[in-house]
Amino acid sequence: MQRISKRVLEVVPRYLTDLRYFTSIPLVRNKDVDKRRNSVLVHDRAALATAATAHPLAVEQDDPFELAKDDLKNLYTDIRHELNCGQRFSQLEDMARYYFDGQGKAFRPVVACLMGRAANIHVQGRNELSRGQKTLALIAEMIHTASLLHDDVIDESDTRRGKPTTGKLWGQQKSILAGDFVLSKSAEMLANIGCVKTNNYMAQTLVDLVSGEFMQLETKSEFNERFSHYIEKSFKKTASLLAFTCRSSVTLAGADEVVIDNAFQYGRNIGIAFQLIDDILDFVADQSLLGKPAAADLKLGLSTGPVLFACEEFPELDELVNRRFSTPGDVERAFELVQNSEGLERTRNIAQAYCNAAISSIEDWADSPHKRALINVTDRVLSRSK
Amino acid sequence: MLPALSRCISQVNFTGVRGLVRMSHSLTLANDKRLAQWNRAISNAEKIVGLPSSNFTMKLLMSDSGVGAGSHIRKLLNTTHPVIKTIKKLIYNGRNNLQTRGLVILLLSRCAGHIEGSPQMLLGEWEEATVDGITERQKNLSEIVEMVYTSHLIHRDVLNLSRELITDESLLNDLQYGNKIAILVGDILIANASKKTSELNNCKVLELIASAIGNFMKSEFVVRHDTFGKPFPAASMTSSHWEDRIVLNSGALLSSACQSTVLMAGHGDSAQQKANEFGKCLGLVWQLHEELQPFSNLIYQAPGAPFDLTSLPCVLFLERNPHLVQSLETSLENINHIDYSDLYTQILASGCVEEANLRLNSYVHECLANLDTFDSCYKAKQALTDIIEAMKHV
Numbered sequence: 001m002q003r004i005s006k007r008v009l010e011v012v013p014r015y016l017t018d019l020r021y022f023t024s025i026p027l028v029r030n031k032d033v034d035k036r037r038n039s040v041l042v043h044d045r046a047a048l049a050t051a052a053t054a055h056p057l058a059v060e061q062d063d064p065f066e067l068a069k070d071d072l073k074n075l076y077t078d079i080r081h082e083l084n085c086g087q088r089f090s091q092l093e094d095m096a097r098y099y100f101d102g103q104g105k106a107f108r109p110v111v112a113c114l115m116g117r118a119a120n121i122h123v124q125g126r127n128e129l130s131r132g133q134k135t136l137a138l139i140a141e142m143i144h145t146a147s148l149l150h151d152d153v154i155d156e157s158d159t160r161r162g163k164p165t166t167g168k169l170w171g172q173q174k175s176i177l178a179g180d181f182v183l184s185k186s187a188e189m190l191a192n193i194g195c196v197k198t199n200n201y202m203a204q205t206l207v208d209l210v211s212g213e214f215m216q217l218e219t220k221s222e223f224n225e226r227f228s229h230y231i232e233k234s235f236k237k238t239a240s241l242l243a244f245t246c247r248s249s250v251t252l253a254g255a256d257e258v259v260i261d262n263a264f265q266y267g268r269n270i271g272i273a274f275q276l277i278d279d280i281l282d283f284v285a286d287q288s289l290l291g292k293p294a295a296a297d298l299k300l301g302l303s304t305g306p307v308l309f310a311c312e313e314f315p316e317l318d319e320l321v322n323r324r325f326s327t328p329g330d331v332e333r334a335f336e337l338v339q340n341s342e343g344l345e346r347t348r349n350i351a352q353a354y355c356n357a358a359i360s361s362i363e364d365w366a367d368s369p370h371k372r373a374l375i376n377v378t379d380r381v382l383s384r385s386k
Numbered sequence: 387m388l389p390a391l392s393r394c395i396s397q398v399n400f401t402g403v404r405g406l407v408r409m410s411h412s413l414t415l416a417n418d419k420r421l422a423q424w425n426r427a428i429s430n431a432e433k434i435v436g437l438p439s440s441n442f443t444m445k446l447l448m449s450d451s452g453v454g455a456g457s458h459i460r461k462l463l464n465t466t467h468p469v470i471k472t473i474k475k476l477i478y479n480g481r482n483n484l485q486t487r488g489l490v491i492l493l494l495s496r497c498a499g500h501i502e503g504s505p506q507m508l509l510g511e512w513e514e515a516t517v518d519g520i521t522e523r524q525k526n527l528s529e530i531v532e533m534v535y536t537s538h539l540i541h542r543d544v545l546n547l548s549r550e551l552i553t554d555e556s557l558l559n560d561l562q563y564g565n566k567i568a569i570l571v572g573d574i575l576i577a578n579a580s581k582k583t584s585e586l587n588n589c590k591v592l593e594l595i596a597s598a599i600g601n602f603m604k605s606e607f608v609v610r611h612d613t614f615g616k617p618f619p620a621a622s623m624t625s626s627h628w629e630d631r632i633v634l635n636s637g638a639l640l641s642s643a644c645q646s647t648v649l650m651a652g653h654g655d656s657a658q659q660k661a662n663e664f665g666k667c668l669g670l671v672w673q674l675h676e677e678l679q680p681f682s683n684l685i686y687q688a689p690g691a692p693f694d695l696t697s698l699p700c701v702l703f704l705e706r707n708p709h710l711v712q713s714l715e716t717s718l719e720n721i722n723h724i725d726y727s728d729l730y731t732q733i734l735a736s737g738c739v740e741e742a743n744l745r746l747n748s749y750v751h752e753c754l755a756n757l758d759t760f761d762s763c764y765k766a767k768q769a770l771t772d773i774i775e776a777m778k779h780v
Contacts, residue, residue: 085604088608089604089607089608091607092603092604092607150569150573153544153565153569154565154566154569154570156562171546171611172544172545172546172547172565173541173542173544173545173546173611174606174607174611176541176544176569176572177541177542177603177606177607178603180537180538180541180572180576180599180602180603181599181600181603181604183576183580183599184596184597184599184600184603185596185600187580187592187593187595187596187599188593188596188597188600190592190596191589191590191592191593191596192589192593193589194589195589196584196587196588196589199584199589199592200581200584200585202584203577203580203581203583203584203585204581206576206577206580206581207577207578207580207581209573209577210570210573210574210577213570213573214455214458214570214574217458
């Protein structure tokens with residue numbers, strides 16, 4: 001029995017088996033998947049709606065952002081309050097608060113709040129969010145923003161969300177220190193929740209974030225190696241924060257190991273899907289929506305999913321990937337080849353697979369509007385345009 | 387543009403790690419004596435608390451595998467980015483000496499001893515303490531202190547770069563790469579320090595260390611910076627502003643760590659408060675001792691070489707001579723206009739160095755007074771006292 005499954009593994013390309021390991025669902029690399037995608041989701045929703053006898057709510061009431069709205073109405077005010085440093089440090093305060101201007105998507109806090117409530121309902125039968133869980137939502141957004149402060153200097157970016165970066169306004173050195181400051185405040189808030197397990201989880205995301213950044217500096221030469229490197233990097237740079245925030249929130253709900261792992265898997269899968277879609281959006285022609293220039297990743301020398309897939313169709317891309325698009329004209333050429341390839345579609349299919357895995361990781365949980373909203377989050381991830 | 391830049395870079399270094407290793411550069415007899423006193427105190431202390439059990443920081447920085455930054459740092463070695471000097475010093479210090487901030491934490495842990503049966507101590511820690519005098523968690527804490535301190539030094543080396551400031555394309559590229567690595571290396575240290583702190587399984591300790599990191603950052607925002615990011619005195623900077631800043635800077639980390647180590651040994655509020663004060667004073671002693679080096683060790687200070695304009699002797703001098711602040715003000719945009727040689731001579735003649743020395747001695751006194759009640763280990767206390775006395779002005 002074991003021998004057979006081993007042989008099967010040998011036939012399937014390695015990145016697919018890696019993915020199966022991550023998601024434990026079969027992957028379809030068929031072009032039709034995209035067309036079927038909607039019907040699959042409709043079917044899932046229909047199935048869920050029939051299962052939802054306890055709380056028969058219409059689908060539109062399970063809008064993730066609507067459901068989390070009450071818990072997050074003071075998100076930015078609360079964060080800005082935590083970053084209060086007094087008159088003497090008004091510049092530091094301005095810098096630390098700069099990106100908490102209400103313009104962000106607040107994707108992480110939304111997931112954190114929904115996850116907290118869904119878990120509380122599942123574990124304790126209570127629809128409420130504890131103070132610690134709410135603080136976690138703030139912490140997730142703060143860690144994310146602290147990493148943006150550093151990333152913008154590393155990537156030499158001048159604009160973010162349509163406004164000048166902190167580095168452009170106040171210089172690179174202070175941007176780094178302000179990022180460290182936001183991080184230190186989030187660690188203080190974490191300590192105040194008073195749960196040593198949560199401290200450990202959230203600290204791990206910091207280690208993951210920087211390892212992901214280092215992985216980005218490397219280029220692997222072989223396709224399978226490149227692809228698993230890319231997925232691992234996406235986990236560390238994006239999904240880890242979501243995964244550990246979910247794990248922490250559910251830990252605070254007093255859940256058992258199985259439920260805690262469900263939450264972790266949900267966060268991991270949705271996080272990787274989120275990053276895959278982000279990488280697709282880098283190739284979207286109309287960039288006015290995004291507030292950042294097109295092909296930003298290529299310009300940084302980064303080969304994301306769409307490029308890696310396009311390499312299979314256009315072997316000439318290989319060389320460009322290896323030299324990190326450093327020769328003049330490389331970025332434009334790669335951009336064009338990706339557009340002419342199935343790279344974008346195939347990346348989307350994989351994102352879909354990760355979303356399905358996210359859904360199946362919490363399928364055994366007690367039904368609730370929040371659980372359904374978590375399921376709908378996957379749809380938002382796949383359809384987002386900015 | 388180029389000479390200006392290299393000059394600025396040397397200045398950034400100057401205010402960067404002013405490691406005690408610099409003392410070895412001195413040639414005078416008096417300094418030889420002081421150096422010998424220092425080295426004796428350190429090696430004696432190392433004998434008492436033992437050498438570091440792991441070399442985690444070095445592994446993070448030098449290894450090529452995992453998140454190791456080794457290969458990236460090696461690529462940087464030929465550039466002029468100031469972070470290279472910081473890292474080189476760190477490596478030199480790290481291999482030859484147990485880093486001294488961590489050493490102080492270990493010594494204090496021994497001096498304070500442990501409270502048997504305290505709920506703050508974890509299972510099996512009392513045994514560790516009886517065998518070793520120090521628990522594993524306290525050893526880890528001493529390493530965390532070094533990691534946090536180093537990450538801050540490295541992040542402070544990040545340069546403000548722009549095409550307008552540096553016209554040479556290849557130099558700009560080198561420095562930008564240096565910035566990138568400085569940010570990431572600092573991030574590795576701070577992330578792993580956070581992870582290690584959370585593994586101490588004590589929320590109060592995490593809070594203390596986190597707030598120390600926050601204060602470290604605040605300290606950089608109370609002084610102004612010139613175009614390259616080097617500290618520059620504010621127009622109204624007084625010696626009490628200086629003290630505030632140092633308390634936030636070297637003071638906060640040491641006070642948090644000293645409090646944490648006695649907390650983890652099971653001591654109550656009043657002992658924690660004493661340890662906190664001890665750490666704060668020690669931070670002031672340390673910083674002022676280093677700031678006085680260019681003024682008390684004449685051979686070490688090259689004529690006309692730039693020095694830290696926010697160091698206490700200079701701040702005291704500017705406080706007495708407000709008209710000079712005005713003329714410095716005009717140099718903020720172009721620090722090449724500052725006549726360091728003239729300023730240096732004036733400071734030496736003003737008596738401000740002596741005043742700063744008196745201040746140093748009073749900090750030493752206060753520091754030792756807070757150590758008074760911790761006497762679980764005579765040898766450790768003697769060693770700690772010797773280290774502090776070695777920084778005193780004689």
